[in-house]
Amino acid sequence: MSEAREQILGTLRRSLKRGRLDAGRRAELEARLAAHRRNLVPARAAALDHAGQVELFVRMAEEVQTTVARVASAAEVPAAVADYLSQRNLPSRLVMTPDPQLDGIPWSERPMLEIRRGRAEDADQVGVTAAFAAVAETGTLMLISGPDSPTRNNFLPDTHVVVLRRDQVMASYEEGWSRLRAAQGAGALPRTVNFITGPSRTGDIEQRLELGAHGPRRLHIVLVDDGAAS
Amino acid sequence: MQPTSHAFKANAHQALGNANLQKALGLMRSGFPGRRAAALARLPEFEALREQGKALKDHVLENLDFYLETFEQNVIARGGQVHWCRTPQEARETVLAICRRLDAKTVTKGKTMIAEEIALNDYLEQHGVTPVETDLGEYIIQIRKEYPSHIIAPALHLVKEQVAESFRRTHRDLDPDRTLEEAPTLVAEARAVLRQKFLAADVGITGANFCVAETGSTIIVTNEGNGDLTQTLTKAHIVLASLEKVVPTLEDLSTLLRLLARSATGQEFSTYTTLSTGPRRPEDTDGPGEFHVVFLDNGRSAMLGTEFQDMLRCIRCGACMNHCPVYATVGGHAYGWVYPGPMGAVLTPTLVGVDEAGHLPNASTFCGRCESVCPMKIPLPKMMRHWREREFERRLSAATYRYSLRLWAFVASRPPLYRAATALASRLLGWIGRPRGRFRSLPLAGGWTQGRDMPAPEGRSFMSLWAERRKTAP
Structure with a gap:
């Protein structure tokens, strides 16, 4: 197939009426890649202070059928999760990622919640995960894969509960990239980055919105207001 | 698939009499x-983003x-x-070779227009691999043995009764006596059936809206999450992409993402935007064991530097067809191949030849709505005129x-x-x-007078009135 590669690149250069780019031009383009320059970022979220961004995030998330419960501290998370599940008659057995971000939460104070830490399987009805960040502009969660945060946990369970810290809310996708590069090193993305904006949906039958196409039917965020988890 | 674009006139005629299609x-x-209009009204920067997006794509094409x-x-x-493929045949063979090596029986598929372009499903089936479409619209048309009528809503031409019948x-x-009258029951049934397919599949195939050069993602x-289950639960993730999908950085990607969903469905952001980078990492507990990107050229490298280069800016949002009076009257199947509407009228002659698809650039009222809603400002009417000239x-x-x-x-x-003749x-x-x-009726204008009367001219021509006025004016 390397013959195909050379031919495609050759045709492409002939069409552009030039040969391989010279070293100077390549250096310019390399510099452009390394600069991570931001294009226009809408003022909607960027012009707000952080408190305003958190409010905007909640509003935008609720607009796309995400539900949000706000709690004052990590200590209140287990009760908020238990209440959410019981109010909707959902099972109290749940699968939770082994994410250390969820470790400081006093889950044992709610013995009614039956928790398994690990990878989600088909039979799991409710899943709890942490998040990497959240984008106020569109009410979007940013989740990343890793040994402690398997991607399937975001998609297999019918109900997806996400524990989000207030300090994880930011204005734009661009801030998300900056945080990710700072956390992982530039160019070293995890296998999967999931931006999630509301529960799964489809409009494929007569263009009518239906929730729960293949991913979760419900997306619930527990937003912890005191900043750091514990 | 065998194109039927040459039969556009007959296809369109049939479409006009199809009651289900007209309802849809x-x-x-x-x-x-x-x-779309409501989403744009909420984002004052949309027009500026559009300019940046266009300039960005032009920069990518030049380099x-x-x-x-x-x-x-x-x-x-x-x-x-990364696998480089000049032709649909090379791309099909590449995908099959990966499936064979992994001893794959079934592959799940997220929505990919490139797979439609290379008619991948038929090929895999002929060679003993069962493809299962998992996007609801794609699944519906797969079991009906049809092809998509819209690039983002493949089953747009159907009403729910037809879906129920197919299910x-x-x-x-x-249970044959189950009720299947409303969309929620249809969605729930598809979800249950396809969940088992996701769990059983060996290989997952998706398309790519974008490829980020900086990170190799x-x-x-x-909106459904099908593409995520497709690539997460299988031994290998195969991505089908055409050459022009590449963008430089994550920041550049963000700009195009702000344009895509708003132009397509009027959403602020689609439900799931997923970046996939390589196979699962050694410590990961899930994800595909292999990651393959299959690049398809199929004539695109030769489009650069021609009057059709601008078409390579297309991000496949579907806004042009959503706003096209011709598409809205005859639907996507009348266009006779996988890309319908204004973008198809320009792209199809490039990919399957003007001999086959010469009717498509003529199927236009030249009202210009397609260009005015295109987030990439592609001059679609101008390019349709280029095709008309070539045809002539x-x-x-x-x-x-x-x-x-x-x-x-x-x-x-x-x-x-x-002046004398008029x-x-x-x-x-x-x-x-x-x-x-x-x-x-008028001789030589039967097609025109079939649907309306021609008013008889009253008096003199504009030119002669104008000349007279200039003579008598002070």
Whole structure:
């Protein structure tokens, strides 16, 4: 197939009426890649202070059928999760990622919640995960894969509960990239980055919105207001 | 698939008499355009983003070899592979070879227009691999043995009763007396059936809305989450992409993402935007064991530097077809191949030849709505005119049409002759048409008068009135 590669690149250069780019031009383009320059970022979220961004995030998330419960501290998370599940008659057995971000939460104070830490399987009805960040502009969660945060946990369970810290809310996708590069090193993305904006949906039958196409039917965020988890 | 674009006129005629299709198209007209307009009204920066997006894509196309090579290096650095394919046949063989090596029985598929372009499903089936479409719309048309009628809503041409009928015929192990009248029950049934397919599949195939050179990531944008289950639960993730999908950085990607969903469905952001970079990492507990990017050229590298280069900016949002009066009247299947509407009228002749698809650039009212809503500002009407010129030059259109055009050009480029001829014609037609005031039919214009009457000219031509006015004016 390397013959195909050379031919495609050759045709492409002939069409552009030039040969391989010279070293100077390549250096310019390399510099452009390394600069991570931001294009226009809408003022909607960027012009707000952080408190305003958190409010905007909640509003935008609720607009796309995400539900949000706000709690004052990590200590209140287990009760908020238990209440959410019981109010909707959902099972109290749940699968939770082994994410250390969820470790400081006093889950044992709610013995009614039956928790398994690990990878989600088909039979799991409710899943709890942490998040990497959240984008106020569109009410979007940013989740990343890793040994402690398997991607399937975001998609297999019918109900997806996400524990989000207030300090994880930011204005734009661009801030998300900056945080990710700072956390992982530039160019070293995890296998999967999931931006999630509301529960799964489809409009494929007569263009009518239906929730729960293949991913979760419900997306619930527990937003912890005191900043750091514990 | 075998294109039927040459039969556009017959296809369109049939479409007009198809009651289900007309009902479905009515739903489109009342849906997509209004939702897009509402989303744009909420984002004052949309027009500025559009300019940036266009400039960005132009920059990529001018340096496409560099960005493709950079993307490839980074895919390899993260443990993935890139396969370069000149033709649909090479792409099909590449996918099959991966499936065979992994001893794959079934593959699940997220929505990919490139797979439609290379007719991948038929090929895999012929070679003993069962493809399962998992996007709901794609699944519906797969079990009906149809092809997509819209690039983002493949089953747009169907009403729910047709979907219910297809589900009853296909899901034979379910209770035949179950109720399937409303969309929620249909969605729930598809979810349950396809969940088992996701769990059983060996290989997952998706398309790519974008490929990021900086990181070697491919991106899919979906609402259902099917593309995510497809690539997460299988042994290998195969991404089908065309060359022009590459963008430089994550920041550049963000700009295009802000344009895509708003232009397509009027959403602020699609439900799932997923970046996939290489195979699962050694410590990961899930994710695909292999990551393959299959690049398809299929004539695109030769489009650069031509009057059709701008078409390579297309991000496949579907806004042009959502706003096209022709598409809204005849639907996508009339266009006879995988890309319908205005973008298809430009792209299809490039990919399957103007001999086959010459009718498509003519199926336009030149109202310009497609260009005005295109987030990438692609001059679609201008490119349709280029195709018309080529068709004329290559003598592909009917002889009477060409002779009439030549006669018209002869007269129109000689003003005195033009004025004399139109004065004579308007006087003559006015005299013949006086009793009724209109013509029910005219020689050589039967197609035009079939749907409306031609009013009889009353008095003199504009040119002669203008000349007189200038003479008498102070």
